[in-house]
Structures are given as structure tokens and as C-alpha cells.
Amino acid sequence: MFCNQCEQTSGGTGCTRVGVCGKTPEAAALQDLIIHQLKGIASIAMAGYEAGVSDRTAQIFTAEALFSTVTNVDFDPEHLAEVIHAGDRIKRALRSAVEAAGGVVDDAKPGVAFTPAGSLAELIEQGEEVGHFPDAERDEDVRALQQTAVYGLKGIAAYADHAHILGHEDESVFRFMHELLDAISNRSLGLEDWVALTLKTGEVNLKVMELLDAANTGAYGDPVPTTVPLGHRPGKAILVSGHDLKDLKDLLEQTAGLGIDVYTHGEMLPAHGYPELKKHPHFYGHYGTAWQNQRKEFDAFPGAILMTTNCIQAPRESYAANIFTTGRVAFPGTTHVANGDFGPVIQRALKLPGFTDEVDGGTVTVGFAHEAVLSIAPKVVEAVKSGAIRHFFLVGGCDGAKPGRSYYTEFVEGAPHDTVVLTLACGKFRFFDRKLGDIDGIPRLMDVGQCNDAYSAIRIALALADAFGMSVNELPLSLVLSWYEQKAVAILLTLLHLGIKDIRLGPTLPAFITPAVMDVLVKSFGIRPIGASANDDLREILGAA
Structure with missing residues (x-):
């Protein structure tokens, strides 16, 4: 191979x-x-x-x-x-x-x-x-x-x-x-x-x-800012990982009134911001991260697990029997469900113990998609003009299990108090629960959504550029991205198609890019690898800002 x-x-x-x-x-x-x-x-x-x-x-x-x-x-x-x-x-x-x-x-x-x-x-x-x-x-x-x-x-x-x-x-x-x-x-x-x-x-x-x-x-409606619990409460439980919102909607409808709480995992976290999904009272909270402790989290989850797209490594035998897959997803040892019938998932959840205690794990806020952010655009523009906001960072992309992704945590934690961090995709789980506060009521950490919601980030950037009468590359905005798989490649190519420059990419550069092709990307778009130190990169970016 x-x-x-x-x-x-x-x-x-x-x-x-x-x-x-x-x-x-x-x-x-x-x-x-x-x-x-x-x-x-x-x-x-x-x-x-x-x-x-x-x-x-x-x-x-x-x-x-x-x-x-x-x-x-x-x-x-x-x-x-x-x-x-x-x-x-x-x-x-x-x-x-x-x-x-x-x-x-x-x-x-x-x-x-x-x-x-x-x-x-x-x-x-x-x-x-x-x-x-x-x-x-x-x-x-x-x-x-x-x-x-x-x-x-x-x-x-x-x-x-x-x-x-x-x-x-x-x-x-x-x-x-x-x-x-x-x-x-x-x-x-x-x-x-x-x-x-x-x-x-x-x-x-x-x-x-x-x-x-x-x-x-x-x-499902335009996402709205929504507070999501990170702990759990007593009751039967199903954990949904991946990206497919229709599967989640169908599951929520089929579990209504059965005493089963539905939790999100990984890229499903932003689903809590959609009005047509959040209206279900048993759509409770978020459990776990994306990659860092994923297998331990799945092993310990006391209910059924539904995987709707690629958001997990090959499952261990110890919990494979509790995993159900949909759509294109298939792993040996797991059960594939089709035609939107989640009966097998529900029956498995009812047989498993579920949570027996209540844990307060804090909260996070999601739902800062383009409509939500653009609704406060005049306030954001005024904060930039007054100097209250010095710089924006888009820090997001894929998570992964290989060492080196702590850079993104350090970057966000080191971002000065007069800067705002937009984030999306599962890369945010390196820092999504950090309490960064706000600037004149504008949150300093805003979750734009899933990886496909890079479209929202693009809409936000273009709108801000229009408001300031400048190009996206002239905005006080820096992109610091992590990649893992092929959806991230597609998004990066979209950014290059739009002519967006000076993107920092990591943890490592793609193995399939030759030095000559990388030289073209550097000369044409200013794309570069992240540095060894997040703080050094921050100083370099803000020093040039």
C-alpha cells in the first residue's frame, strides 16, 4: 500500500x-x-x-x-x-x-x-x-x-x-x-x-x-449563539459524532419522549446552534473532544454512539459493538444503519446503563455563523476603528492525534486581550473551552461552526473587507490553520482561489507537496508553515499588523 x-x-x-x-x-x-x-x-x-x-x-x-x-x-x-x-x-x-x-x-x-x-x-x-x-x-x-x-x-x-x-x-x-x-x-x-x-x-x-x-x-435555520453544557445528567444516552445534520435531526425526532438524551461529539458541537435542532429538550450537551482523548472517551461512554461521517480513528473492539454508522461510513465490527431508521441505535441505548450521576463540566457557546456575526458588524467595525480590537485571528481546521497540535492552544491562550479569535472545525477542541472574555460585549472567542462552515468565515471576512473599503488581505486578519484530511485540503484550495495570502499552516506541510510546488505557493500566496513557537508567531504577526 x-x-x-x-x-x-x-x-x-x-x-x-x-x-x-x-x-x-x-x-x-x-x-x-x-x-x-x-x-x-x-x-x-x-x-x-x-x-x-x-x-x-x-x-x-x-x-x-x-x-x-x-x-x-x-x-x-x-x-x-x-x-x-x-x-x-x-x-x-x-x-x-x-x-x-x-x-x-x-x-x-x-x-x-x-x-x-x-x-x-x-x-x-x-x-x-x-x-x-x-x-x-x-x-x-x-x-x-x-x-x-x-x-x-x-x-x-x-x-x-x-x-x-x-x-x-x-x-x-x-x-x-x-x-x-x-x-x-x-x-x-x-x-x-x-x-x-x-x-x-x-x-x-x-x-x-x-x-x-x-x-x-x-x-434548520440560521445558527444563533447558544450555550452548551459540557457535563452530563442522569439518563440513557446516545452520542452523535461527525457532520451529518439530517441524521441528527432524524435521531432527535425518533428519540423524542423515550427518556434518552442526545449528546454531540467532535464536529457535531455546532449543531446546538441551529433553531430546528436545539428545540428538542433531550438534545442536551456535548461530550468529549475530537481526537486528543477520543478512544478513552468512546470506551467510557455509557450509551450508544452514532457516527455520521469521518470523525474517529478505527474503533477498538472494546466499544465497537456500541457504535453505529450511517451513510458512507463503515468500520469492521460496527453496525451500519440505513434509510434513516435509528431503531437499532435506540434499542442499544436503552439496554446500556447511561449516565447515573450528574457532572457540571462547564459550558461553551456556539452559533457564531455568518448571520450571527454580521448582525453585529457595525459594532465590530466601530471597535476596530476605536482601537478596542487590534487584530482578528482565524484559528481552526482539523484536529489529530499526532503530537504538535498544542501549538494552537498556546497561540489562542497567548493572543492579546485586544484581539478576537474566530474558530471552526474540530481543531478548536484544543482550546474551545478557554474563557477569553469579551471586548465591549463582543466575544473574544467565536465558534463559527463545522469545517464546511469555512464558508461562514469567508462571508464574514468579505463583509468586513467591504465595510472597511479594503481587500481581505488588507484586513487586520491572520489565518492560522491546522489540517488533517482531505476536506481541509479543499478549504485551503478555496482560500488560495480567493487570493487570500499569508496563511500559516501546520502542524506539518502536506507530504504530497514537492519543494518546487511549495515554492510556487510561497511566492504566489505567502503560505508558510507554523513556527516552532506560537508566541514568536504572534509577535511576528502583530509586529507587522
């Missing part, structure tokens, strides 16, 4: 024996085979577009299958095999439709003529033969950009899938997925072409995040 798509990849180069995340070589091979198959589907789809054929089934499948290869989503070989065989049926039907319309399908392109083997062992062998997806015959800088773009595309697929579930789609997004996957085998594309495709990935992700924002706020 070879996998270098996440920040924690072994030795900073790539996992070759087993994934640091827990992914087995067998699962890795099957995921490689899915990408190979998607190249074939994409090539046929591109021929179809030229012939006037647009197959929505193939488009939706492409997003779903890409999502299944994101870090910590699907480690179940049996389930991955099902994805491969489903893709073969879709590819054959698509080919028939394209050829019937007069389209010409090129069997020489990767994945087009691929036929999956019947047994799981043979599929794994096919995946091992196919190997890592970049074009091995291209130079390393082109391969680096191919990986950057495709990893960003995986993030797009995750967000597009969430939006699709709520009925929000844009065909141009699906077409771009096919365009990019087909481009990997197009050797007429040079380095500059791949730079353009990589930045276009960021442009498309902005569109997808806007779609998802409209989907979530349309279904």
Missing part, C-alpha cells in the same frame, strides 16, 4: 504497511481500485457530455464513491467491494447510453475497460496492481498537483454528498469531478494546466460550501 493523503502519514512521506489512521493494506488496495474505476467512469462521462448525455446516477455515485475514500470514512473491505461492484454496473449502463447517443468511448484510458473480480481476495489483488492513482510517468511536480487536486476533490465530494442529501445540487460540480478524474490520464496537460486545475478545485469547493450552507440553514 501507499497512502499520503493525511497529515499524519507515516514518517511524513507515506504509509506503506498499515495506515497510521488504522487503515489496513486490504482497505487501501480497495480504495485505490475505487479511484481507478472512477477514472473509467469519468472518461466515459466526458465522452457522454460531448454527445449530450448527462447521467445523474453516475454523477451521484462518483461523489459517494470519492467520499468513501476520505480518511477515516470506510475501512470495511466488504463494503468497499460493494462500492466497486455497484460502480461497475453504473459504468456499463453509462457506456451503453453514451454509445447509443453516438459518443466514442476510449478503452485505452485507465479504468474504462476494467472489470472487477468476483471475490474479495481477487479485488484486493487488482487494487494492489493498480496502485496509487497519480500518473507514474509524469514528473514529480505534476504528480504533486494531481494529488493535491484529487485530495481536494475528495473533500468536495464529502460536502456535495451532505448537500445532496438535503436536496441541493449543482450539475457543474459533478461535471468537474469527472473533468478532473479524466485529466489525470491526459498527458498533454503540463504543469501550468495542473496549477489551474488545482485552483479550480478551490473555486468549485466554494460553490459546494455555499450549496451546503444554503441546505443546512434552509432546513
